[in-house]
Amino acid sequence: MSDYLVRHAQVFLSSVGQLVRSPGSSLLTVLAIGITLALPTLLYLLVENVQNVTRTWQGRAQISVFLQLDTTNEAARALQDVLAARPEIESSRLITAQQALEEFKNQSGFGAAMDILSDNPLPASILLHLKTGHDQPELIENLVRELEANPEVDLAQWDMAWIKRLHIILRLVQRSVLILAALLVLAVIIIISNTIRLAIMNRRDEIEIMKLIGATDSFIRRPFLYGGVLQGLLGALCAGAIVSACVGLLQDPIGELVSLYHGDFSTTGLDPRSFFTLLLAGSALGWLAARAAVGRYLGQIEPA
Amino acid sequence: MIRFAQVTKRYESGHEALKSVSFVLDRQEMAFLIGRSGAGKSTLLKLITRVEKTTRGQLIVNDKNITRLSSRQIPFLRREIGVVFQDHKLLYDQTVFDNVALPLVVAGIGHREASRRVRAALDKVDLLNKERLYPIMLSGGEQQRVGIARAVVNRPVVLLADEPTGNLDPQLSDEIMDIFHQFNEFGVTVLIATHEHRHIDRLRKRVLELEQGRLIRGGEGMED
Structure with a gap:
C-alpha cells in the first residue's frame, strides 16, 4: 500500500515537473482556464449579491x-x-x-x-x-x-410590485448564468483535453516504448490524468485570484452606491466554501478532460 | 520455452509474412534467426511479444498460450521477455540510469531494489561509469549496450534481439554478441535475428532460417 502511494506521489511529482519544464505554454493554459472559470464564478457572485440586496429590501415589505x-x-x-x-x-x-x-x-x-x-x-x-x-x-x-x-x-x-419584477429578472439572470456556466465548463474541458492530447502526441515514442517493456494502460494513463487534474486545479486557483481582484476593485464603488440608498449592505466575495468548491470543480473538470483525451488517443498508440 | 505450432501471420494488406512456421526453442537455448530482409524475421519476433497477433496456429511462450491472451494480460507477458531493438528505442530525455530502470518502474519495483538491479545490469554491459549521462552522449555501441541492460534488468526468461548489431562495426558487433552469449550461459533463452553470418560461424549456435515466410532450416523435424 505504501509502495502504491509512493508510486502515485512519484507520478504526481513528475507531472508537476512536466508543467515546470514548459512554463510558457503551461502558464498560458492555466491562465486561459482561470479566465474561463472566473466568468461564471463572477456571475454567480453577482446573482448572490443582488439576492442579498433584495432580501434586505423585502424586510421592509x-x-x-x-x-x-x-x-x-x-x-x-x-x-x-x-x-x-x-x-x-x-x-x-x-x-x-x-x-x-x-x-x-x-x-x-x-x-x-x-x-x-x-x-x-x-x-x-x-x-x-x-x-x-x-x-x-x-x-x-x-x-x-x-x-x-x-x-x-x-x-x-x-x-412593492416591482420587487416581483426584479425577482423574475433575477430568475432569468440566474438561468442565463447557468447556461453560460455550462458553456464555459465545456470550454475548459476542451482546453484541457486539447493540451493533454498534444502531450500524448509529443510523447508518442515514449508511450510506444513503455508499452513494449510491459507498462499497463493504467500506468501510462496516470501521469496524463494527474496532468489534467493539476491544470484544472491551478486554473481554478487562478480563477479565484481573478475573482478576488475583481471583487476588490468593485467593492468601494458598490459601497458608495449602496450607502446612497441604505447602508446596511456589504458585498460578499468568495467565501472559503465557494473557493473550495471552485478548486474541486476545477480539478474534477481537469480529470474529466484528461480522461476523455486519454481514452480517445492513448489507444491509438501501439508499438509496431 | 518458445513453441511455434504451424503459425501463420497474414497482415491486413493480405501479405503473408509467416507461413505455417513450427519450431521449439528449449529453455536456456540460444539460436540465430536468419534470412533476407522481408523473410519474416521481425514479424516472428513481434508475434512473441504480441506486438502482432498470430493469424493461425498456436504460439506458446513460457508455458503460456499467447494466441489467446487478452489485451490486459499483454503487459505481463512483455515483462517476462527482454527485447533489444536495432534502433535501441531509448528515451533521449532521460539518463542512462533512468532508461535502464524503466522496466522496473513500470513493474512497480521499489526504488532501492530497482537501483541495485539497474547497477547490476549496467555492470554487466560495462557502462556503470556512464549511468548519469544521456543516451545522446554515447556511441552507437554504448547505446546498444544500454538497450541490452534495459532488456535484462527485469531478469527475463527470454531475450529477443532484432538486428542488434545492425549499425555497428565488426569489433563492436562481436562485443554485443558476446554479451548475449554470456546471458545465455547464465540461463536465459536467447533468440537473435541477424543477417551477419559471421556470428553464426563464431558462436556455433542453432540456426533458424526463414525464406519468404517459410522456415527452411532449424525447424521441427528438419536437419540443421
Missing part, C-alpha cells in the same frame, strides 16, 4: 390596508388585533381616519381646502410589516387577497 369609510374606530382596532395575531405579521400600526386627515393636512399643504369639506374623505388604514421569510412575492399576493376578502377592508395595497 409592508402592506397598507385601507378600511371602508364607515368603519368605526373600535371595529378598526379589533381588526388590527386580529391581523396582528397572524403569524406572518411582524408589527402593525393603525392610522385612524382623523389621524390620516391630520397627516394629510400637515403634509399636503391643502389644510385650508380640507376644512371646507364637512366629512372626512379619508379612510382609516392599518399598516402591516411582514416578517422575513414571509416576504416572497407569491406569499404577499396571497395575503393581500385574503385581506381584501375582509368585509371591513376596502383595499389592500402592496406597493
Whole structure:
C-alpha cells in the first residue's frame, strides 16, 4: 500500500515537473482556464449579491390596508388585533381616519381646502410589516387577497410590485448564468483535453516504448490524468485570484452606491466554501478532460 | 520455452509474412534467426511479444498460450521477455540510469531494489561509469549496450534481439554478441535475428532460417 502511494506521489511529482519544464505554454493554459472559470464564478457572485440586496429590501415589505369609510374606530382596532395575531405579521400600526386627515393636512399643504369639506374623505388604514421569510412575492399576493376578502377592508395595497419584477429578472439572470456556466465548463474541458492530447502526441515514442517493456494502460494513463487534474486545479486557483481582484476593485464603488440608498449592505466575495468548491470543480473538470483525451488517443498508440 | 505450432501471420494488406512456421526453442537455448530482409524475421519476433497477433496456429511462450491472451494480460507477458531493438528505442530525455530502470518502474519495483538491479545490469554491459549521462552522449555501441541492460534488468526468461548489431562495426558487433552469449550461459533463452553470418560461424549456435515466410532450416523435424 505504501509502495502504491509512493508510486502515485512519484507520478504526481513528475507531472508537476512536466508543467515546470514548459512554463510558457503551461502558464498560458492555466491562465486561459482561470479566465474561463472566473466568468461564471463572477456571475454567480453577482446573482448572490443582488439576492442579498433584495432580501434586505423585502424586510421592509409592508402592506397598507385601507378600511371602508364607515368603519368605526373600535371595529378598526379589533381588526388590527386580529391581523396582528397572524403569524406572518411582524408589527402593525393603525392610522385612524382623523389621524390620516391630520397627516394629510400637515403634509399636503391643502389644510385650508380640507376644512371646507364637512366629512372626512379619508379612510382609516392599518399598516402591516411582514416578517422575513414571509416576504416572497407569491406569499404577499396571497395575503393581500385574503385581506381584501375582509368585509371591513376596502383595499389592500402592496406597493412593492416591482420587487416581483426584479425577482423574475433575477430568475432569468440566474438561468442565463447557468447556461453560460455550462458553456464555459465545456470550454475548459476542451482546453484541457486539447493540451493533454498534444502531450500524448509529443510523447508518442515514449508511450510506444513503455508499452513494449510491459507498462499497463493504467500506468501510462496516470501521469496524463494527474496532468489534467493539476491544470484544472491551478486554473481554478487562478480563477479565484481573478475573482478576488475583481471583487476588490468593485467593492468601494458598490459601497458608495449602496450607502446612497441604505447602508446596511456589504458585498460578499468568495467565501472559503465557494473557493473550495471552485478548486474541486476545477480539478474534477481537469480529470474529466484528461480522461476523455486519454481514452480517445492513448489507444491509438501501439508499438509496431 | 518458445513453441511455434504451424503459425501463420497474414497482415491486413493480405501479405503473408509467416507461413505455417513450427519450431521449439528449449529453455536456456540460444539460436540465430536468419534470412533476407522481408523473410519474416521481425514479424516472428513481434508475434512473441504480441506486438502482432498470430493469424493461425498456436504460439506458446513460457508455458503460456499467447494466441489467446487478452489485451490486459499483454503487459505481463512483455515483462517476462527482454527485447533489444536495432534502433535501441531509448528515451533521449532521460539518463542512462533512468532508461535502464524503466522496466522496473513500470513493474512497480521499489526504488532501492530497482537501483541495485539497474547497477547490476549496467555492470554487466560495462557502462556503470556512464549511468548519469544521456543516451545522446554515447556511441552507437554504448547505446546498444544500454538497450541490452534495459532488456535484462527485469531478469527475463527470454531475450529477443532484432538486428542488434545492425549499425555497428565488426569489433563492436562481436562485443554485443558476446554479451548475449554470456546471458545465455547464465540461463536465459536467447533468440537473435541477424543477417551477419559471421556470428553464426563464431558462436556455433542453432540456426533458424526463414525464406519468404517459410522456415527452411532449424525447424521441427528438419536437419540443421
